[in-house]
Amino acid sequence: MTLVVHPHLHRRRTGVTCHIETVVAALSAERPSGPAFEARALGSALLSGTPRIGWGELLRRARSEGLVWHAHRNHELLVGLFLRGLFRRVRVVLTRHSVSPASRFTRWVARRAARVVALTPEVERTLGVGATIVGHGIDLGRFHPAPDRAEALRGLGIDARHAVGVVGRIRPDKGQGDFVEALAPLLEKDPAWTGVGVGLAKPAEQAFLRSLRERSPAVGWVPEQPDIERWYRGLTVLVQPSHEESFSLVLLEAMASGCCVVAARMPHYPTLVDEGRTGFLYPPGDVVALRKILAELMANPTLAERVGREAAQEAVKRFGADREAEALGAIYRGLWTDEPPALSG
Secondary structure, X not given: OEEEEEEEOXXXXXXXXXXXXXXXXXXXXXXOOOOOEEEEEEEOOOOOOOOEOOHHXXXXXXXXXXXEEEEOOHHHHHHHHHHHHHOOOEEEEEEEOOOOOOOHHXXXXXXXXXXXXXXXXXXXXXXXXXXXXOOOOEOOOOOOOOOXXXXXXXXXXXOOOEEEEEEOOOOHHHOHHHHHHHHHHHHHHOOOEEEEEEOOOOHHHHHHHHHHHHHOOOEEEEOOOOOHHHHHHHOOEEEEOOOOOOOOHHHHHHHHOOOEEEEEOOOOHHHOOOEOOOEEEEOOOOHHHHHHHHHHHHHOHHHHHHHHHHHHHHHHHHOEHXXXXXXXXXXXXXXXXXXXXXXXX
């Protein structure tokens, strides 16, 4: 069984952290024929139940068996290339997460990986290095609709019939300003609905968060939540208003949780959202268009609930972590056509 290591050499939790935790668990999951890979994470800021490996065991095993080092950041890739120089059976894979144009150094180092994975065609284009497209998968055991969404909302301490929310890091380019501007006048007219924002605001963004609160006191803001699935289950509508996004786990997590998603139209979102059936898209930064969609949904919550149900069914069909694990597994197996890995003892 091939050992696959996903390093997390970063001090805090990010979307990449959640991705690593999910994919390691999916790769390690038992199947009728047994798990295909022995997948482990290495590093800090990971959930306690995540399968892990320490440096001592990793180095010991790298001396005698095949090992895949699957990096997600440049410095992790550099560590993997160093290990490859020490141990001939190490293979290095990189997943590129960012849609921002890659630097010359990033392109140079990415070409040294045995395989490169990109989340979307847009990510591959901005990287400028040939890659295999493998989108994120999510843990459908964790993200699923609530049996009673109204009860789930009350469980969050929110006294309203319905909630429309935004989830993610709080900063201007994530679009929370558009969310507040579009929603504020609608909340004034409809007391059955409330607005919720969930996310981390670092010290540099505290002034921005204060401005959001001042612009609409009716929208409540809570810090980043480790049990974010509870919040998705309480929301009827989830807005994803980012001005730029590489993929967005938030979008898929919300869909799987039965939220009606309303998202700024990123280049790859039409491949994830079936307009009008599993969600709604609008031009990025277009507050008027966003407000129009929200007004329709708030006036017709039955529509929002129906779209949310369709989204959850779509997530089960297309976005499970097992599908991502299968795609990555095919890449890993292709690394050993020249020399199969030795079996671990």
